[in-house]
Amino acid sequence: MAPGLETVEGDAVLITRRSALTVLALSLTGLLGTPAPATASPVATWIVTYDAPPSPVDLQVLGSLSDAVHGFTKVPAAVVNVPSALVPLLRRLPGVRGVWANETYQPLLAGATTASRARKVWDELGWTGAGVGIAVIDAGVDGSHPDLCAQPVFCRGTAVKVVQNVKVLGRQDVVGDPVVYLEDQVSTDSTSGHGSHVAGIAAGFGTASETPGKYRGVAHGASIVGYGTGELVEAVNVLGAYDHAIAHAAEYGIKVINNSWGPGAFTNYDPEHPVNRATDAAWAAGINVVFGSGNDGTRTDSLNMFSAHPKAISVAGGRKDGQQAFFSSKGVPGSPLWHPTLTAPGESISSVRALTGFTITVADAGVAVDGGDAPTGTDQAYYARSSGTSMAAPHVAGVIALVQQAAHSSRGTWLTPLEVRNLLQNTARPMMPSYQHYSAGAGYVDAFAAATAAAAGTHLGAYDDGTTYDTQAYAGTVGPAALVSTSTFESTFAVAPGARSLDVMADWGPEAVVPANQDLDIDLFRPDGTLFRGTFLVCDPAQQPNGYSSFCSSAPNERLTVTDPVPGTWRVVVKGGLATASETVRGLWSAAYPDGTPVPARPGATSVSTVPATPAGVAGQGVLVTATVRDAAGLPVANAPVTWSSTGIGAVTHAEPVTDSFGRAVATAGAGSLGAQTVTATTGALSGSGAITWLGLPVLPAPTEPCVLSCPPPPAADTAGEVSGGGWWQQGTKRHLTVGASNETGSSAPSGELRYDDKAGTVLRATLVERFRVDGGTATLSGSGTVNGTDGYRWTLTVTDGGQDDSASLVITQAGSSYRHEAGGTLGGGNLTVTAG
Numbered sequence: 001m002a003p004g005l006e007t008v009e010g011d012a013v014l015i016t017r018r019s020a021l022t023v024l025a026l027s028l029t030g031l032l033g034t035p036a037p038a039t040a041s042p043v044a045t046w047i048v049t050y051d052a053p054p055s056p057v058d059l060q061v062l063g064s065l066s067d068a069v070h071g072f073t074k075v076p077a078a079v080v081n082v083p084s085a086l087v088p089l090l091r092r093l094p095g096v097r098g099v100w101a102n103e104t105y106q107p108l109l110a111g112a113t114t115a116s117r118a119r120k121v122w123d124e125l126g127w128t129g130a131g132v133g134i135a136v137i138d139a140g141v142d143g144s145h146p147d148l149c150a151q152p153v154f155c156r157g158t159a160v161k162v163v164q165n166v167k168v169l170g171r172q173d174v175v176g177d178p179v180v181y182l183e184d185q186v187s188t189d190s191t192s193g194h195g196s197h198v199a200g201i202a203a204g205f206g207t208a209s210e211t212p213g214k215y216r217g218v219a220h221g222a223s224i225v226g227y228g229t230g231e232l233v234e235a236v237n238v239l240g241a242y243d244h245a246i247a248h249a250a251e252y253g254i255k256v257i258n259n260s261w262g263p264g265a266f267t268n269y270d271p272e273h274p275v276n277r278a279t280d281a282a283w284a285a286g287i288n289v290v291f292g293s294g295n296d297g298t299r300t301d302s303l304n305m306f307s308a309h310p311k312a313i314s315v316a317g318g319r320k321d322g323q324q325a326f327f328s329s330k331g332v333p334g335s336p337l338w339h340p341t342l343t344a345p346g347e348s349i350s351s352v353r354a355l356t357g358f359t360i361t362v363a364d365a366g367v368a369v370d371g372g373d374a375p376t377g378t379d380q381a382y383y384a385r386s387s388g389t390s391m392a393a394p395h396v397a398g399v400i401a402l403v404q405q406a407a408h409s410s411r412g413t414w415l416t417p418l419e420v421r422n423l424l425q426n427t428a429r430p431m432m433p434s435y436q437h438y439s440a441g442a443g444y445v446d447a448f449a450a451a452t453a454a455a456a457g458t459h460l461g462a463y464d465d466g467t468t469y470d471t472q473a474y475a476g477t478v479g480p481a482a483l484v485s486t487s488t489f490e491s492t493f494a495v496a497p498g499a500r501s502l503d504v505m506a507d508w509g510p511e512a513v514v515p516a517n518q519d520l521d522i523d524l525f526r527p528d529g530t531l532f533r534g535t536f537l538v539c540d541p542a543q544q545p546n547g548y549s550s551f552c553s554s555a556p557n558e559r560l561t562v563t564d565p566v567p568g569t570w571r572v573v574v575k576g577g578l579a580t581a582s583e584t585v586r587g588l589w590s591a592a593y594p595d596g597t598p599v600p601a602r603p604g605a606t607s608v609s610t611v612p613a614t615p616a617g618v619a620g621q622g623v624l625v626t627a628t629v630r631d632a633a634g635l636p637v638a639n640a641p642v643t644w645s646s647t648g649i650g651a652v653t654h655a656e657p658v659t660d661s662f663g664r665a666v667a668t669a670g671a672g673s674l675g676a677q678t679v680t681a682t683t684g685a686l687s688g689s690g691a692i693t694w695l696g697l698p699v700l701p702a703p704t705e706p707c708v709l710s711c712p713p714p715p716a717a718d719t720a721g722e723v724s725g726g727g728w729w730q731q732g733t734k735r736h737l738t739v740g741a742s743n744e745t746g747s748s749a750p751s752g753e754l755r756y757d758d759k760a761g762t763v764l765r766a767t768l769v770e771r772f773r774v775d776g777g778t779a780t781l782s783g784s785g786t787v788n789g790t791d792g793y794r795w796t797l798t799v800t801d802g803g804q805d806d807s808a809s810l811v812i813t814q815a816g817s818s819y820r821h822e823a824g825g826t827l828g829g830g831n832l833t834v835t836a837g
Helices: 008-027 056-063 084-091 118-125 194-203 235-247 274-284 358-366 377-381 389-411 417-427 447-456
Strands: 043-049 069-071 077-083 098-101 133-138 162-170 179-182 223-228 254-259 288-292 313-318 342-345 349-352 383-386 467-478 488-495 501-508 521-525 531-534 557-563 568-575 583-594 605-612 616-618 622-631 643-648 651-653 664-670 675-683 686-695 721-731 733-743 751-757 763-775 778-787 790-800 807-814 820-826 829-836
Touching (some): 077 235, 133 235, 194 223, 288 417, 342 389, 467 568, 643 651, 751 778, 763 790, 790 829
Antiparallel strands (some): 043 098, 501 557, 501 583, 521 531, 605 622, 643 675
């Protein structure tokens, strides 16, 4: 029997509810698609988002399209496996906010507890994170490691550390539920070792070391809830982990979720993205979410998009000497959105080596030592070093556990996620003036100061760094050059008295590509004309923040920082260096002042251009729209607030609220029917518009000619009766049919509806029954409908009520084409009822 079709009474309820939902879904379907059903369209996994966790009605609507549906209970999303041809239909189902592909994300790899002052919390305050659960969403956690033991047999005189270890599987081959939870696993870390290394930093016991406690995690008294979401960290599995963690937060005391992965640099920020919506759900449930800021430093505007979400904590990577690691991604100077929250140790961090830790083993072999001892002797079997904001994020997750224990044990209350974020920022050790907010956030995490404040209930108010940022763009072209520059250009910038710091940066090349052998350089000159510093062939980590150039980092970026710059006009010269081709350089100046300091006037925005990625789109799909704000010189204006509006049909969704370092903000436009849409982006009194024409591929009926000779006999007259029920039969795939139709005595026409799904890419939906006839226990009915959301199809259904052997036969054709789809068989589950008169 098919699920929900066990009894005749159950059939009636299911068909009545689903039929109503089918009618609603059909009413939203526009004229689009292809002239024939996409039977060859591959089945893929899609994430469907809603305003709230999907209701049973939402899931029934999705269930009318696929057997493989999973609705989350805490995250406002569902997962469905359908052919890609059905995505336009998914977008227009009632209550749907967006439809997203199942993406994959990459781990953020590139004496730490002393640097963060966590050890001082243990030794002097006695807090270790006891009573707090840390959820680690990653490639998995090895619970057979003594530091992360998932069962007493693996522990070395300690309690169990990993109190739950869940393998989350998003699978297209699982009928009925594409998200599977395998709980109570010993190890969910199958190959990389990344998640185990991360979990060890957050809360590992350190008992496997020759010197017990040497590699102890930040909150070694906290418990770990591990989530293995695949080596590439798939989006569907991530949402499954979020949902499980939120649902079991009270059971395991989960107060923080750690995410040491992301989509990579230069991904457009989208508050509607399912992962960001999941972060919102965790925030609402009282759980902080921590992300690594990304490892695409020194490039400007390269922050992990998920970490930039206002309800996430973005952690930049630091060195143990209090400087920032060169690999740590940067935001946008002065931006209210693109900046880390704070900085934590992330370079050369020793932690758990999983038994399957191939990635961590490779990282250990190639990482530079930052003043710490590498594991030696027998410790090498249990521990390894690695670098990246992957390592910085769990430092902060562990500090949150310490902070929450301090607050609860001292004042009997848990801190809200907002209070935790404010507290971490307010107690961070300032890294200004050397590092501005876009680079390091509020400063270096201070576990001792944070835990002390949490216990006292102080420093919980909104964070303000007390700084005004003055930014200005510049641009030019240099190269090619071989040691001797053949072309240069320069830019000047006026610095007012009282500046704390001055940054000047130059970026080039495509955003997602690191140009090979392209070493550009900058020379920065003081107002008196003397050289402050140049970047040619610089590679000296001890000189941070001025210790790296593109020659050393292999990133297409040059950056120099001046502490307490003298007032006057500074000048930067950009030159070719070792460039093998000409490069267009995008540059930014950024000066930081105490709030209230008068700063020089800068050119403001004078134009806004709004350009769709394509002037024509297919209704039901999305088109990316880019707004660019520029000044009178044609230079981009960063941090300009942008509002979006739309006229005509359709709407604007997924809109960025502020421009990036390129002066851009993006949004997605969409429409469910044919017509024209105008999208407008506005900043201040300026606006710019772009037009999109939404097209479909309507199917036109074939021309007909009157019959003269050899005319077919007229169809038999309709009879009164009723057909109802549903079920499935096996015909290669498990094919599903539901039908409810009747022709009452004296009515002008029959009525009813039909849904058929062959689970191979053909979905017929019909609400127009044109002919209806009953002969004994067999009913024949026909009409028109849509296949995969496209109009223009005819169908004929024959149903036989055979008692225990009900059967159905269906033929689908398309007007004006040779398309023909035939299916039929005896039901393997369900019930079909035919009633005459």
